[in-house]
Amino acid sequence: MNNEPLLSVFDLGIATVQDPRTLVNSVSFHINSGEAVGVVGESGSGKTLSALTILGLLPRGVEVISGEIIFGGKNLLNLNSEELRQIRGNEIAMIYQDPMTALNPVMKLGKQLLEVIASHDGINTNSENQVRDLLSEVGIPDVNRAMESYAHEFSGGMRQRIMIAMALLLSPKLLIADEPTTALDVTIQQQILALVSDARKKRNMSMLWITHDLGVVANLVNRLNVMYAGRIVESGSVEEIFRKPKHPYTAGLLSSLPTSTGTNRERLTSISGVPEKPWLVGNSCGFAARCSRAQSRCHNEIPQLVSKEENSVACFFPLGSK
Amino acid sequence: MSLEIANIEKIYKIVSTQTVINALNGVNITLPTGKTLGIVGESGCGKSTLARLVTGLEVPNKGIITWNGLPVNNVNKGSFSTKKSVVQLVFQDPYSSLNPRQRIGDAISEIITVHKLVAKNLIESRTSELLALVGLADDLKNRYPHQLSGGQRQRVSIARAIAAEPNLLVLDEPVSALDVSVRAEVMNLLIDLREKLNLTYIFISHDLAMIRYISDVVAVMYLGKIVEFGSWEQVINNPKHPYTQALIHAMPDHTVIGNPESLAKTLEGEVPDPVNLPTGCAFHLRCIKATPACAFSTQTLIEISPQHLVACTEVSV
Numbered sequence: 001m002n003n004e005p006l007l008s009v010f011d012l013g014i015a016t017v018q019d020p021r022t023l024v025n026s027v028s029f030h031i032n033s034g035e036a037v038g039v040v041g042e043s044g045s046g047k048t049l050s051a052l053t054i055l056g057l058l059p060r061g062v063e064v065i066s067g068e069i070i071f072g073g074k075n076l077l078n079l080n081s082e083e084l085r086q087i088r089g090n091e092i093a094m095i096y097q098d099p100m101t102a103l104n105p106v107m108k109l110g111k112q113l114l115e116v117i118a119s120h121d122g123i124n125t126n127s128e129n130q131v132r133d134l135l136s137e138v139g140i141p142d143v144n145r146a147m148e149s150y151a152h153e154f155s156g157g158m159r160q161r162i163m164i165a166m167a168l169l170l171s172p173k174l175l176i177a178d179e180p181t182t183a184l185d186v187t188i189q190q191q192i193l194a195l196v197s198d199a200r201k202k203r204n205m206s207m208l209w210i211t212h213d214l215g216v217v218a219n220l221v222n223r224l225n226v227m228y229a230g231r232i233v234e235s236g237s238v239e240e241i242f243r244k245p246k247h248p249y250t251a252g253l254l255s256s257l258p259t260s261t262g263t264n265r266e267r268l269t270s271i272s273g274v275p276e277k278p279w280l281v282g283n284s285c286g287f288a289a290r291c292s293r294a295q296s297r298c299h300n301e302i303p304q305l306v307s308k309e310e311n312s313v314a315c316f317f318p319l320g321s322k
Numbered sequence: 323m324s325l326e327i328a329n330i331e332k333i334y335k336i337v338s339t340q341t342v343i344n345a346l347n348g349v350n351i352t353l354p355t356g357k358t359l360g361i362v363g364e365s366g367c368g369k370s371t372l373a374r375l376v377t378g379l380e381v382p383n384k385g386i387i388t389w390n391g392l393p394v395n396n397v398n399k400g401s402f403s404t405k406k407s408v409v410q411l412v413f414q415d416p417y418s419s420l421n422p423r424q425r426i427g428d429a430i431s432e433i434i435t436v437h438k439l440v441a442k443n444l445i446e447s448r449t450s451e452l453l454a455l456v457g458l459a460d461d462l463k464n465r466y467p468h469q470l471s472g473g474q475r476q477r478v479s480i481a482r483a484i485a486a487e488p489n490l491l492v493l494d495e496p497v498s499a500l501d502v503s504v505r506a507e508v509m510n511l512l513i514d515l516r517e518k519l520n521l522t523y524i525f526i527s528h529d530l531a532m533i534r535y536i537s538d539v540v541a542v543m544y545l546g547k548i549v550e551f552g553s554w555e556q557v558i559n560n561p562k563h564p565y566t567q568a569l570i571h572a573m574p575d576h577t578v579i580g581n582p583e584s585l586a587k588t589l590e591g592e593v594p595d596p597v598n599l600p601t602g603c604a605f606h607l608r609c610i611k612a613t614p615a616c617a618f619s620t621q622t623l624i625e626i627s628p629q630h631l632v633a634c635t636e637v638s639v
Binding site for chain 1: 504528592
């Protein structure tokens with residue numbers, strides 16, 4: 001057995017092509033085999049861009065300016081589009097926030113799912129059964145009818161189940177999920193979370209779960225990366241980060257959330273100001289302008305991610321230190 | 323002094339399929355002035371329809387909504403451009419609810435002008451006063467919406483709503499579109515304004531934690547009906563209806579960590595099509611406590627303890 005991580009991202013930097021603006025800066029993280037890792041951040045923090053880069057799906061006008069993404073001994077950033085296509089679906093699959101943009105609206109679902117197999121492994125006599133089994137595993141009630149239906153005939157929750165089935169079809173080693181439950185009602189969200197969690201454990205599949213909702217990842221992943229203004233500001237086990245957050249942003253975020261239980265309703269602690277644009281941060285900590293612990297050093301130097309006990313934190317004056 | 327929502331029914335007809343959606347099926351609420359009613363429920367439960375009816379944007383097919391005894395519709399129509407309005411609405415998306423070509427100052431002063439609330443020479447200072455009330459700097463007056471952050475835009479929407487000097491503010495998911503780190507500030511602002519201006523709120527959300535934070539009384543809706551109603555302590559800390567219980571269990575909770583059990587689902591299936599409502603209790607198909615009788619007997623709200631109403635015979639008997 002080797003102990004190499006399944007996926008390692010080193011020093012990833014992403015910027016716009018014209019009028020270069022940095023969007024993601026010095027992002028490094030890894031995912032071990034069978035492990036679930038979460039990425040939490042607000043809009044513009046760079047969480048989705050980082051994930052899209054893994055699959056070579058960066059939108060036009062945005063490019064990687066530094067770093068490596070090592071998967072199976074290869075740097076994914078050096079692969080050509082055909083080599084990447086072999087990895088997408090087969091090895092790494094992704095599910096998105098809006099399943100309607102990922103499903104073909106004018107193709108019956110059965111055909112659409114079979115096409116996934118056809119374009120990678122090739123269809124054999126067992127392929128259709130494979131599709132049926134997966135559709136029933138993800139909780140589609142009438143599989144035969146579903147195979148003959150179009151995406152618009154399903155509810156949002158059912159479409160997301162179909163997306164998950166499609167992602168699992170080729171038994172990928174890594175599933176990347178970009179806020180797949182954000183648009184769903186809470187009771188349906190819970191069903192989808194349970195479904196993904198079970199399917200992942202059954203297959204010992206690794207997962208990267210991207211969200212803005214700390215509550216969603218609290219019980220879903222093992223480790224967490226907190227992103228702010230294009231950088232990872234805190235990284236570590238979920239338990240450590242939620243119980244003893246070290247970065248003032250993580251701590252502020254946690255205490256600004258109202259709880260759904262208990263008898264007291266204390267005033268919410270809010271973080272003043274708004275998230276900074278990554279390209280405007282310059283030579284300082286991106287959170288300094290909103291941080292109550294900030295000192296002059298924070299405005300003149302970029303804090304690097306440093307391991308402290310179990311967690312890593314990018315802060316000169318982290319919580320819990322003297 | 324109160325808002326009375328009495329026996330409201332709202333039906334939408336779909337012309338192309340000749341079908342009817344029962345958006346609201348007999349909703350009754352009494353809300354005393356100065357209090358906040360939280361309405362929680364999933365998509366299609368009728369919470370936004372109720373908001374549109376209370377604000378007079380739409381007319382119910384049956385029932386009446388009154389503010390201090392006067393029908394909300396008439397109050398609004400009769401006094402639309404002459405004096406302050408009774409009720410104002412704040413929408414979810416501050417990106418689409420502001421005119422992109424109108425400066426912030428004009429967006430606010432427009433309301434004061436239309437309602438003829440102050441003399442012309444005082445409009446400018448009243449606009450500044452409103453900006454200060456919602457915690458925005460005065461120099462934002464000359465900016466356009468695209469130059470503002472989401473949180474700032476939502477503050478502008480709130481300033482526009484209170485510019486008409488309403489008694490009642492209907493807040494339809496006012497923080498759902500905002501970044502997590504700015505939600506708390508807007509929530510605290512709403513709480514401050516409620517006190518300062520003696521406002522009554524209807525706060526609509528799918529987020530129980532936000533509902534719990536701001537509400538005095540809470541109504542849980544399912545498919546056009548209120549299934550549970552009571553004080554926030556009663557409904558959220560001691561839920562009785564199986565749907566409320568499932569909803570609370572399904573809320574992602576950041577204070578419960580490393581407990582995979584919390585992912586265990588409590589509700590099977592999805593919300594039924596409002597065009598073909600199930601017979602009997604609309605929730606019985608997904609309910610863990612359902613008995614065969616639930617498919618036939620309609621449930622009405624019954625007071626199980628003072629001011630705590632539940633529409634479920636399995637609970638109230």
